[in-house]
Amino acid sequence: MSEWDDIFGADGPLAARIPGFSTRSEQIGMATHVAKALRTRSRLVVEAGTGTGKTFAYLVPTLLSGRRVVISTGTRTLQDQLFARDLPTVAAALGRPVRVALLKGRANYLCLHRLELAEQQAAARGLRREVAVALRPIREWARITRRGDVAELSSLPESAPVWSAVTSTRDNCLGPECPSFDRCHVVQARRDAQSADVIVVNHHLLMADLMLKEDGFGDLLPHADAVIIDEAHQLADVASMFLGFTISARQLQSLAKDLAVEVVAGATHVDSTAAQTLERQIVDIQDAFGSVRERWEFQEWPSHAVEALASAQDSLKELAAALDVAAENHAGLATIRRRAMELAG
Numbered sequence: 283m284s285e286w287d288d289i290f291g292a293d294g295p296l297a298a299r300i301p302g303f304s305t306r307s308e309q310i311g312m313a314t315h316v317a318k319a320l321r322t323r324s325r326l327v328v329e330a331g332t333g334t335g336k337t338f339a340y341l342v343p344t345l346l347s348g349r350r351v352v353i354s355t356g357t358r359t360l361q362d363q364l365f366a367r368d369l370p371t372v373a374a375a376l377g378r379p380v381r382v383a384l385l386k387g388r389a390n391y392l393c394l395h396r397l398e399l400a401e402q403q404a405a406a407r408g409l410r411r412e413v414a415v416a417l418r419p420i421r422e423w424a425r426i427t428r429r430g431d432v433a434e435l436s437s438l439p440e441s442a443p444v445w446s447a448v449t450s451t452r453d454n455c456l457g458p459e460c461p462s463f464d465r466c467h468v469v470q471a472r473r474d475a476q477s478a479d480v481i482v483v484n485h486h487l488l489m490a491d492l493m494l495k496e497d498g499f500g501d502l503l504p505h506a507d508a509v510i511i512d513e514a515h516q517l518a519d520v521a522s523m524f525l526g527f528t529i530s531a532r533q534l535q536s537l538a539k540d541l542a543v544e545v546v547a548g549a550t551h552v553d554s555t556a557a558q559t560l561e562r563q564i565v566d567i568q569d570a571f572g573s574v575r576e577r578w579e580f581q582e583w584p585s586h587a588v589e590a591l592a593s594a595q596d597s598l599k600e601l602a603a604a605l606d607v608a609a610e611n612h613a614g615l616a617t618i619r620r621r622a623m624e625l626a627g
Contacts, residue, residue, distance in 0.1 A: 284310075284314065286310045286313045286314050286317070286342075286343075287310055289313075289342060289376075290305055290306070290309055290310045290313065290338075290342070291305050292304075292305050295375045295376055295377070296338065296342075296372075296375050298375070299371065299374060299375035300371065300375065306333075306334065306335055308330065308331075308334045308335075309334055309335040309336070309338065309339045310339075312328055312330055312334065312336060312339035312340070313338075313339045313340070313342055313343050315328065316328070316339060316340045316343045316344070316510075317343035317346070317347070319508075320343055320344065320347040320349055320351075320507075320508055321347070323507075323508070327514070336512075337364070337368055337512070338368070338372060340353075340510055340512075341364075341368060341369065341372045342372060342376065344480065344508075344510065345369075345372060345373060345376055345378045345380055345480075346376065346378065347508075349506075349507035349508055350478075350479055350480075350505070350506050350507045350508075351479070351480050351481075351506055351507065351508045351509070351510060352480075352481045352483060352488070352503055352506040352508075352509045352510070353480060353481070353482050353483070353509075353510045353512065354483050354484060354485055354487075354488040354509065354510070354511045354512065354517075355482070355483075355484050355485070355512045355513060356484070356485055356512065356513030356516040356517075357484065357513070358386065358390070358433070358484055360512065360513070361384065361386065361482055361483070361484050362384070362433060364482050365382060365384040365482045369382050369480065369482070370382075380479045380480055381477060381478045381479045381480070382478055382479070382480045382481075382482065383471070383474045383475040383477075383478035383480070383481045383482070384429075384431075384471075384482050385471050385472065385474075385475045385481055385482065385483050385487060385503070386431065386471070386483070386484065386487065387484075387486055387487050387490065388449070388450050388451065388452065388455065388468045389445075389449050389450070389451060390431060390432055390433070390449070391429075391430045391431060391432065391449065391450075391467040391468045391471065392420070392423075392424055392427070392430040392432060392448055392449065392467055393448060393449050393450040393455075393462075393466075393467075393468075394424065394462040394465055394466070394467075395450075395456065395460050395461060395462040396447065396448050396449065396450055396454075397417070397420065397421065397424060397448045398462075399543050399546075399547055400413075400417055400444075400447040400448050400543075401417055401421070402546060402547050403447075403542075403543055403546045403547075404417055406546050408542065408543075408546050409447070410443070412443065412444075413443050413444045413447055416438060416442060416443075416444035417444065417448070419435065419437060419438065420435065420438070420444065420448055423435050427467075429467060429470070429471065430467025430468075430470075430471075431467075432445055432449065446536075450468070451536070452490075453533075453536065453537075453617070453621050454536070454540050454614075454617055454618075454621075455468075455617070456613040456614065456617060459613035459616075460613065475503065481503060481506070483503065485511070485513075485516060485517050485520040486520055486524075487503075488503075488509070488511070488517075489517075489520050489521055489523075489524040489525075490524065491503045492524070493524055493525075529625060531564050531567070531568060533625060534560060534563075534564050534594070534625065535561065535564060537560065537618065537621050537622065537625065538557040538558075538560040538561045538564070539557070540614075540617075540618060541556060541557040541560070541601075541618055542557040544612075544614050544615060544618065545557065547614070552604070552605070552608070552615070553604065556597075556601055556604075559597055560594070560597055560598075560601075563590065563593055563594040563597060564594070566590040566593070566594075567587065567590040567591055567594060569590075570584055570586045570587035570589075570590045571583075571584065571587050572584070595626050598622045598623075598625050598626035599622075599623075599626045601618075601619075601622045602619050602622040602623045602626065605618065605619040605622070606619070
């Protein structure tokens, strides 16, 4: 019998630790191949049917390999399950303590600076009531959370509109210029990952890390000896999204909203009607196309749609020019100016 037969067998550590565990030859075969790939630093593609037990089949050899491994999952739900249930269970069964880090995209972490801005906007009656009301439980949770993962606050669904007001994006994050940078949950999560043996991410973050490396801007993930991509069939769609270029109404609306927030927070150098103008132009663009279709070829675009886009582009250029001086001493306005220039381009 091989080492894997012993571990996954009826008298092995997994069976002793996990109620209802049963021996499956396919699981043992997969674990054998994964262990060889880790040992020889080679590529391996595995298609495993439902009931194979593929998660344990790659976790066991991963923990026994002693290598530093990034595990990427298709969904945040599976990511949380790996971190909170599967990895601790396997580590305990094998008697192999391991440092594990859970790392998600920045939109999954509370941004303390954005929370303060949202509270200022709520005080000025600049937020919808349902969003303003939700700020109170978030502030109470902010005082006690260590990780700042929005999934911790189960009383508010992850789809709640308030989260977009109190989390950051790559576009509006102020980075080291942020007044709350020393307490940033995103920064802390990345620090934890730097010292972990196993880092659990999702495909979106994995591709974001690849894009940063390609652009020469460093990386999000620490160096790893191996990468395991679970639910790999979902990776192609995520890769297409990251490796392509998209401009959306949501990006423009987000810029207009963040501009309005800075005005409320006291950015006196900004025309207070600029955000409203941009929002009107977004509606004009959508109206110009009229009926909803999955795809419009450029040759089919209505002429007034091109005009509406050109008008929005002009406004974005004017906004960037207007912020040219003010952005030099204001991190928030500098970020908005950069975004306006990118979107105009």
